């Protein structure tokens with residue numbers, strides 16, 4: 001198969017097929033005005049694989065040895081991974097306040113038991129969101145617990161559909177350009193400096209994290225753990241409304257009693273669910289599950 005230098009124009013029937021495939025498998029909805037994004041990224045991969053017809057490449061994703069692997073590579077090109085440390089400070093502050101309240105509630109009863117907070121970052125991309133949350137949780141005020149001789153434990157699970165993004169997240173290595181939004185004092189405390197302007201998240205923080213490949217559309221089959229905080233920003237904005245609602249229902253099912261759900265500002269409008277209540281805050285979109 002000889003690849004043409006320039007791929008042919010993608011007609012509307014072909015676009016429709018790719019749009020459907022991507023939505024079925026990932027939930028991501030490519031509107032007509034993102035056609036050039038699709039074509040540019042497909043073209044890159046098709047050239048690498050030696051395809052010159054969209055339909056042949058499309059068919060190859062459905063059959064044969066290696067089609068699942070090829071799909072995993074393609075997903076990485078067709079999803080947006082943009083992220084940064086402390087991307088939404090107001091939401092991070094809300095998480096810190098919530099966990100401090102958990103601690104303060106626990107200390108009202110002298111039990112000797114540790115306090116444990118579990119956080120789920122859904123659509124975590126290359127890890128910046130997870131490590132930002134890990135730094136926030138490392139800095140919560142635990143003095144009341146300390147006085148009672150009790151420990152505070154926390155863990156963070158990052159989930160994403162993209163294997164390459166997760167591999168980067170697990171390594172926790174970032175160039176200093178990506179670390180401009182990390183306060184200097186935190187850079188010092190939580191990162192080791194490597195060569196050529198790179199830094200790596202210290203083990204003390206990395207050991208609190210775990211990165212798992214999963215499709216947000218298939219959360220029903222994910223392990224049934226409950227989380228104290230579920231954090232999902234800049235993921236559902238790429239999905240159609242009906243799908244967003246279904247996914248958010250799954251989030252609510254995974255919230256521990258009293259747990260906090262944080263969505264990005266444009267993630268879902270007018271969420272109403274009998275088990276959760278909107279948190280009154282101007283700066284972000286958050287909900288609390290009853291109980292706790």
Ligand SMILES: C[S@@+](CC[C@H](N)C(=O)[O-])C[C@H]1O[C@@H](n2cnc3c(N)ncnc32)[C@H](O)[C@@H]1O
Pocket residue numbers: 025026027028079080081082083084087122123124125126129159160161162165214215216217232233234235
């Ligand atoms: C724009 S990034 C957002 C990263 C981070 N949450 C933030 O706000 O900075 C969106 C991430 O969602 C992931 N994603 C897209 N569709 C997904 C799906 N169906 N299941 C899990 N992750 C998905 C992408 O791979 C990408 O890493």
